[in-house]
Amino acid sequence: MKVCVFGLGAIGGFLAARLALAGHEVSALARGATLAAVRAQGLRLLSGGREHTVPIRVTDSPAELAGADVVVLSVKTTALPLVAGLIGPMLGEGTAVLSAMNGVPWWFFHGLDPRWRGTRLRATDPDGALAAAIPPRRVIGAVVHMAASCPQPGVVRHAFGERFILGEPGGPATDRLAKLAAAMAGAGLQVETDAAIEQAVWVKLWGNMTMNPLSALTGATMDRILDDPQLLRFVCDAMTEAARVGERFGLPIAMSPQERNRITRQLGAVRTSMLQDVDAGRPIELDAMLASVAEMARLVEVDVPAIDALLGMTRLFGQVRGLYPATPLA
Known part of the structure; x- marks a missing residue:
């Protein structure tokens, strides 16, 4: 080939x-x-x-x-x-x-x-x-x-x-x-x-959309994020919101956020790709990973306060450090 x-x-x-x-x-x-x-x-x-x-x-x-x-x-x-x-x-x-x-x-x-x-x-x-x-x-x-x-x-x-x-x-x-x-x-x-490749894409994003931005904001590996009770609750809230959005597009997720996070926790001290980008001074992939989910939520009129909060915090974090455009796409 x-x-x-x-x-x-x-x-x-x-x-x-x-x-x-x-x-x-x-x-x-x-x-x-x-x-x-x-x-x-x-x-x-x-x-x-x-x-x-x-x-x-x-x-x-x-x-x-x-x-x-x-x-x-x-x-x-x-x-x-x-x-x-x-x-x-x-x-x-x-x-x-x-x-x-x-x-x-x-x-x-x-x-x-x-x-x-x-x-x-x-x-x-x-x-x-x-x-x-x-x-x-x-x-x-x-x-x-x-x-x-x-x-x-x-x-x-x-x-x-x-x-x-x-x-x-x-x-x-x-x-x-x-x-x-x-x-x-x-x-x-x-x-x-x-x-159903779209379903596979959505399921992977369902976990990445919280771990990546939170690791960028905190500098923490995934295990430390999931071991923090307050952050874990926030992660589950955002994942619950995203699951509701996916259902409206015909993309149901069979497992619960808690089940998915137990699997993620087994990976250990992983430094996400967004954290690696922050450390290297590279632009962050916030639009594809999170702004896209918020935009999809607006299309189907699903309220996503946790996702919006995470998007706003990470967007400003990136703008202050020159890692995200001053005028975002979404």
Whole structure:
């Protein structure tokens, strides 16, 4: 399979390395220090106590990367406006886009109840440029259950997990989905296909939407947040609100917030991606992870005071530190 990875961050770099090691033709779009490092020494993957150095073709020119079977899109959601302007030359007639990012994606409503089809959230695609550049028909959705980081340019450190849930928006079983799932499984990854990928996206977000902002605000790992009685109660309140919102969109959640938080607590002292972004001085993914949920609540007229409070606090926190726009999208 011919695979192009848009941006060699932790997840994109991990997939690039694993697929290349399995014999697939992998190229990548990168820039700056990452581009220079991979050109000079290859892509380095640290995983399971071993180090792999993987030579892959890398460039900063999208026009040089046309003709892939799949473009892997696993960038920070704050970079999506840049993606919309660059990805066009990479997309051939049959190119699929594997969307593996945090939060509510731009294609999310395409496969829900027909009354929501065409819904566009200001929090995720304010001017419609992303949906125009990458129509939902091109997308294969992905939910990623793993932890990895980039300790330096061109280096990916894999901590744990390698589970990927894949699905077409709206649920059809397609040849391209089967081929991609087989390629990833052949690379040693744990791959599942799901006819309700939107549900899988929503369930993951249901936990992330509180842990990420609270960790950014407090500087605490997830275990410390959940061990605090007052914060745990607040987390459960926000998750209860989000569950009500999801039900109105046909996305019920079977477990209770308490059950989900017990599972999360077992992960231990995890530093969320938003906390890592704060520590590194990078923009925070607040719009896709939380503002999107608040906007969905307004669409179905569900009151979400805990979510709104968390959004307001984290938004101001980010603005004061220059990590969030002074004029928010939503």
